[in-house]
Amino acid sequence: MRLSARNRIPARVTAITKGEATANVELDAGGVRLMASITVEAVEELGLRPGSELAAVIKASDVMLAVED
Template sequence: MKISARNALPGTIVAIKKGATTAHVTLDVAGIKITASITNEAVDDLGLVVGGTATAIVKASDVLIAVA
């Protein structure tokens, strides 16, 4: 698969929490946890399972940081 995004972070799936329609999929990327919200249907279509591998692809025009 070719993709234009340059922020492709391969990791291991450590958690999948399905809700009514949306799932939170957490990857361990070199010791850092990254969570994505995707549809339950996408989890099933992609065959995602805890312990499997996947790549987090980050494509954003802004990254914001805030402090209290």
């Protein structure tokens, strides 16, 4: 697989919550919890299930940062 995105994070699926059209996929990325919202169709096409190893690919034009006051 070749991608232009440079933000690839190895992760493991820990849970999938399917709605009617969208699924929330919970990931463990080396002890950091990430959530991805993708279509139910994509979950099925990718064969995702708890325990699946994958790469979370993040491509965004904006990243917000926060610090404590």
